[in-house]
Amino acid sequence: MIKIIVDAMGGDNSPNVNVEGSVSALSKISDIEITLVGPEATLNDLLKNFDYDKTRLKIVNADDVITCNDKPTEAIRTKKESSLYKSYELLRTQDYGGMVSIGSTGAILVGAITRLGRIKGVSRPALVPVVPTIEGDGIVALCDSGANAECFSNQINQFATMGSFYLEKAFGVKNPRVGLLNIGAEENKGDNLRKETYQLLKGNKHINFVGNAEAREYLSGKFDLIVCDGFSGNVLLKAIEGACMGVMKLVKHTFLKNLKTKIGALLLKKDLYAVKNKMDYNNYGGAALLGVSKTVVKGHGNSKGKSVFKCIEQAYTMEKSGLRTAITEGLKEETKEDDEG
Amino acid sequence: MIKIIVDAMGGDNSPNVNVEGSVSALSKISDIEITLVGPEATLNDLLKNFDYDKTRLKIVNADDVITCNDKPTEAIRTKKESSLYKSYELLRTQDYGGMVSIGSTGAILVGAITRLGRIKGVSRPALVPVVPTIEGDGIVALCDSGANAECFSNQINQFATMGSFYLEKAFGVKNPRVGLLNIGAEENKGDNLRKETYQLLKGNKHINFVGNAEAREYLSGKFDLIVCDGFSGNVLLKAIEGACMGVMKLVKHTFLKNLKTKIGALLLKKDLYAVKNKMDYNNYGGAALLGVSKTVVKGHGNSKGKSVFKCIEQAYTMEKSGLRTAITEGLKEETKEDDEG
Numbered sequence: 001m002i003k004i005i006v007d008a009m010g011g012d013n014s015p016n017v018n019v020e021g022s023v024s025a026l027s028k029i030s031d032i033e034i035t036l037v038g039p040e041a042t043l044n045d046l047l048k049n050f051d052y053d054k055t056r057l058k059i060v061n062a063d064d065v066i067t068c069n070d071k072p073t074e075a076i077r078t079k080k081e082s083s084l085y086k087s088y089e090l091l092r093t094q095d096y097g098g099m100v101s102i103g104s105t106g107a108i109l110v111g112a113i114t115r116l117g118r119i120k121g122v123s124r125p126a127l128v129p130v131v132p133t134i135e136g137d138g139i140v141a142l143c144d145s146g147a148n149a150e151c152f153s154n155q156i157n158q159f160a161t162m163g164s165f166y167l168e169k170a171f172g173v174k175n176p177r178v179g180l181l182n183i184g185a186e187e188n189k190g191d192n193l194r195k196e197t198y199q200l201l202k203g204n205k206h207i208n209f210v211g212n213a214e215a216r217e218y219l220s221g222k223f224d225l226i227v228c229d230g231f232s233g234n235v236l237l238k239a240i241e242g243a244c245m246g247v248m249k250l251v252k253h254t255f256l257k258n259l260k261t262k263i264g265a266l267l268l269k270k271d272l273y274a275v276k277n278k279m280d281y282n283n284y285g286g287a288a289l290l291g292v293s294k295t296v297v298k299g300h301g302n303s304k305g306k307s308v309f310k311c312i313e314q315a316y317t318m319e320k321s322g323l324r325t326a327i328t329e330g331l332k333e334e335t336k337e338d339d340e341g
Numbered sequence: 342m343i344k345i346i347v348d349a350m351g352g353d354n355s356p357n358v359n360v361e362g363s364v365s366a367l368s369k370i371s372d373i374e375i376t377l378v379g380p381e382a383t384l385n386d387l388l389k390n391f392d393y394d395k396t397r398l399k400i401v402n403a404d405d406v407i408t409c410n411d412k413p414t415e416a417i418r419t420k421k422e423s424s425l426y427k428s429y430e431l432l433r434t435q436d437y438g439g440m441v442s443i444g445s446t447g448a449i450l451v452g453a454i455t456r457l458g459r460i461k462g463v464s465r466p467a468l469v470p471v472v473p474t475i476e477g478d479g480i481v482a483l484c485d486s487g488a489n490a491e492c493f494s495n496q497i498n499q500f501a502t503m504g505s506f507y508l509e510k511a512f513g514v515k516n517p518r519v520g521l522l523n524i525g526a527e528e529n530k531g532d533n534l535r536k537e538t539y540q541l542l543k544g545n546k547h548i549n550f551v552g553n554a555e556a557r558e559y560l561s562g563k564f565d566l567i568v569c570d571g572f573s574g575n576v577l578l579k580a581i582e583g584a585c586m587g588v589m590k591l592v593k594h595t596f597l598k599n600l601k602t603k604i605g606a607l608l609l610k611k612d613l614y615a616v617k618n619k620m621d622y623n624n625y626g627g628a629a630l631l632g633v634s635k636t637v638v639k640g641h642g643n644s645k646g647k648s649v650f651k652c653i654e655q656a657y658t659m660e661k662s663g664l665r666t667a668i669t670e671g672l673k674e675e676t677k678e679d680d681e682g
Binding site for chain 1: 475476487490491522524531532533535555556557558559560561571572573575576577578579580581582583584585586587588589590591592595596598601602604605606607608609612613615616
């Protein structure tokens, strides 16, 4: 049995979507046990609407909630009755493998680092979203996407190791192609941080480094993993998000312009829906927080039930695949090589 | 008369588009004089196809060309017969106000810095593209978009001053709203560089600082100018470029799927063309290189004639508006305040 905690609060549509996603996971995955952490009475009320295997679902009561308006560090320190804090306490002290939350990213990060701690040898945990590429049917991971605004080259190099293990174990990507986010293709491009990191990546035996990746190549399918400092990773991710939403808005606006365009849109509806679907994060999991001592998956704040299920499935796969052990062993080797070198 | 040099080589479709754009500028702007720098015989041949005011067009011969495959520093040092090098020499030694090139960005930057030099008081020249926003009918400038991979806070603060003058003088934007590219809206967000820069921007009397700008807000119309280091600016710009092209490709692919979608696309063609048009940089000028002693505008490598014209018009407006003097005076004041403070 893989035991996963689901923080039932913190999202725009919590706890409904959290309950929905959990029930869905119980029906689709036979060897999963879920513990929902949140307001017991409300959760029980919601669960009445579903048919599920009651022996594999537990509820732990939590009356408070950490919202996006709370300051992360303060919230984790003071809101001890919140669903997120209590989830971390369960994860830390009991035999759970992983946790899913769709709450405040800041609080999830602070909680993971202060309550769980890092895997031995990890310098900085990183937040790693996986999105579909536009070309081909692949996926691409971005590490780090914003957990560390400031990074050293050895930390980005470690992101490459952790990210590669992640893609191999949780997504079955063989020998993932790693690119360094940079402002040009050639080896000598970028600032000092990039030049230093390039050399480390070239010498990293755990990864398949294929060179620099420009921001416009993010969704090109040429890379399975793009590594960077959290500042530029966050810029990249949010720029793509903004542009995709913006263009789709312009296109949609065009559809509603007059009768002719409305008829045209009607004819295209089904197929354009497939495009929208491809870009809808509800069809994919959340961002994994790599490098902490237990599995943590962070879903979008406005996730639907389907997306919460995907996050749970992702946490389950990460646990089942032995990813944490792989990272621990991999980094142990790396440190050993450094000591010998 | 405003005297502008047009480097006739270096673009994907040079010198045809450069000639086309120049002739177009002569017919549309009555007080402009243009000097085309490139292979004289070829240029004369091309010019035979056009009707234009011959008293306002000169040709200076240049037999060599700097391509994107040349190493910028080496090319500027050794290719003295190239159209770009010769353009800079004319600009430096004679009474020309500005120059337009659609050649190698690297070589244009190196040439500007080594051959022209900076305006007194300018720490780092910056490359500033202006693009249309998705919401509303406005424009947004990005400074720096890649000329300086590494920046200090005082340099980004200076980008804000130069960029604000630029928008006011060349585009008539009153009191441009300046945002700092960051990974969160609150004042204390980001790395140390961002925190320091935020404070400098808050105290900058020449600008209208409105706070942090997240990457997803780039085209939102909330900001007229976004300032950042050249690394993250380049990531932002190229991410947007990649995403917009990617989404449009997916949409186009959908149109060609079957007879039904083809009919739908036909009905929408004209209006979707307007969307594509809005996002086509050929309808806008190039990126201005702010902070060097003469006006330099860099157009896209695959510009059409229309886009070269827009670049020439932009260089003309920058010169005519007295932008260089405004920046010089503005920075003089700033330095004075610093000395007194």
